[in-house]
Amino acid sequence: MSTSKIGEIGMLQLADSFFPTGMYTTSSGLEALFYSDKKKMDVDGLSEIIKVYLKHQIGPADCSALGSAYESIQKKDLQKLIEADNTLFSMKLIEEVRNASVRSGTQILNCISSFILNNDILNKYQNAVRDKRASGIYPVALAVASNTFGIPKYNAGLMMLYGFTVSLIGAALRLGTLRHFDGQRIIHELKPAITEIVEKNIDRPLASMWQFAPSIDILQITHEGMSSKMFIT
Amino acid sequence: MSSKRIPRLGIGGPVGSGKTMLIEQVVPRLSSRGYQAGIISNDVVSREDAERMRLNLAKGRGLMSEDLVVGLATGGCPHTAVREDPSMNISVVEEMESMHGDLDLILIESGGDNITTTFSPALADYFIYIIDVSGGDKYPRKRGLGIESCDLLVINKIDIAPYVGADLSVMERDAKAIRGSKPYVFVNCKTGEGTEKVTDHIIRDLLFEAPPKAIAKK
Numbered sequence: 001m002s003t004s005k006i007g008e009i010g011m012l013q014l015a016d017s018f019f020p021t022g023m024y025t026t027s028s029g030l031e032a033l034f035y036s037d038k039k040k041m042d043v044d045g046l047s048e049i050i051k052v053y054l055k056h057q058i059g060p061a062d063c064s065a066l067g068s069a070y071e072s073i074q075k076k077d078l079q080k081l082i083e084a085d086n087t088l089f090s091m092k093l094i095e096e097v098r099n100a101s102v103r104s105g106t107q108i109l110n111c112i113s114s115f116i117l118n119n120d121i122l123n124k125y126q127n128a129v130r131d132k133r134a135s136g137i138y139p140v141a142l143a144v145a146s147n148t149f150g151i152p153k154y155n156a157g158l159m160m161l162y163g164f165t166v167s168l169i170g171a172a173l174r175l176g177t178l179r180h181f182d183g184q185r186i187i188h189e190l191k192p193a194i195t196e197i198v199e200k201n202i203d204r205p206l207a208s209m210w211q212f213a214p215s216i217d218i219l220q221i222t223h224e225g226m227s228s229k230m231f232i233t
Numbered sequence: 234m235s236s237k238r239i240p241r242l243g244i245g246g247p248v249g250s251g252k253t254m255l256i257e258q259v260v261p262r263l264s265s266r267g268y269q270a271g272i273i274s275n276d277v278v279s280r281e282d283a284e285r286m287r288l289n290l291a292k293g294r295g296l297m298s299e300d301l302v303v304g305l306a307t308g309g310c311p312h313t314a315v316r317e318d319p320s321m322n323i324s325v326v327e328e329m330e331s332m333h334g335d336l337d338l339i340l341i342e343s344g345g346d347n348i349t350t351t352f353s354p355a356l357a358d359y360f361i362y363i364i365d366v367s368g369g370d371k372y373p374r375k376r377g378l379g380i381e382s383c384d385l386l387v388i389n390k391i392d393i394a395p396y397v398g399a400d401l402s403v404m405e406r407d408a409k410a411i412r413g414s415k416p417y418v419f420v421n422c423k424t425g426e427g428t429e430k431v432t433d434h435i436i437r438d439l440l441f442e443a444p445p446k447a448i449a450k451k
Binding site for chain 2: 018020021022024025026027100102103104106107110170171174227228229230231232
């Protein structure tokens with residue numbers, strides 16, 4: 001089997017919700033919307049709000065950081081990789097979101113380094129996380145994992161946006177606002193948006209990273225303060 | 234990622250079986266013998282259990298600092314959070330290990346779940362499963378992975394057994410039949426009855442009777 005075929009299986013492995021990242025515990029603030037405005041949680045409303053997350057937060061920030069990190073890995077530039085990590089970490093405004101992203105990323109590194117022992121950049125990045133020079137934030141850890149598994153940069157971006165979309169759909173299903181077939185319909189209909197957002201952001205330089213979704217920030221802040229909730233924000 | 238692994242105790246059981254109350258009984262007993270514990274509480278829909286333990290054990294009795302009681306949401310999947318994908322729990326455990334290396338053990342309370350709950354061996358070194366008599370004396374007989382595979386089976390609320398028609402001798406007989414030589418303890422977490430025995434099991438079978446770190450240092 002060629003390396004690229006193995007990379008394709010690696011992509012399935014990392015994108016699988018069975019891969020242990022703990023992301024099923026998060027709703028990215030969606031649970032707060034469920035309690036404040038259920039009307040926005042119907043099929044069309046949910047599809048629209050996921051697009052907002054992708055276009056204004058995950059695309060220009062997380063996807064760009066992943067792309068930049070991936071380039072740094074290819075150039076064996078650990079400092080630039082750490083810079084991508086630190087920059088994205090500083091842009092995650094909501095503490096619970098920031099912590100969850102770091103915890104998911106750290107666990108990806110722990111998982112793959114338990115069976116891939118001699119990957120230089122993986123080991124160096126993990127040491128940087130251990131020494132607290134880097135946080136281990138999810139998109140950067142995913143870039144390291146993708147490179148280790150032989151997954152191309154663009155595919156790594158697709159995988160991350162797809163995974164984020166699935167985690168929001170999963171949260172909506174568990175909140176009981178969606179039928180399971182409708183969840184799949186939303187994922188299907190978002191495929192063009194996902195590819196377009198990855199194309200637009202995966203080569204964005206680190207200095208041009210941005211995010212601007214104040215309504216989502218407020219949603220996440222509201223969720224973070226809720227005393228009774230099923231999800232980590 | 235952690236510098237040194239601290240022994241980890243997983244406590245699972247159905248909703249309302251007494252997981253939090255068991256912790257509230259056991260932690261002071263461990264503390265009186267010099268053992269310092271951290272607690273991670275996986276709540277299904279609220280932070281109530283973690284906040285209660287913070288209030289009772291940290292603020293109220295000064296047995297630990299408040300940051301040693303951490304509440305964790307599980308996205309509605311309490312068994313996944315301690316078994317198939319314990320990533321978030323392991324991350325929090327590792328954070329606790331790196332910040333509080335002097336702890337003797339870390340207790341991880343699962344969210345209330347069904348009788349198939351087990352802990353990933355990557356997360357917990359020792360697993361207590363707690364049930365109570367109000368579900369009827371058939372409970373141990375129904376088996377389930379939690380009851381069968383746990384290191385210690387705890388049967389709670391023995392004081393109300395006569396009122397719910399539960400025969401403790403039947404539960405004892407079935408626990409022996411299902412679990413062979415593995416231990417079980419009857420407790421009443423309201424009064425503390427039986428919880429000293431649970432503490433003994435933890436010190437003997439999880440901590441291997443190692444002296445508390447604070448004492449060993451002197």
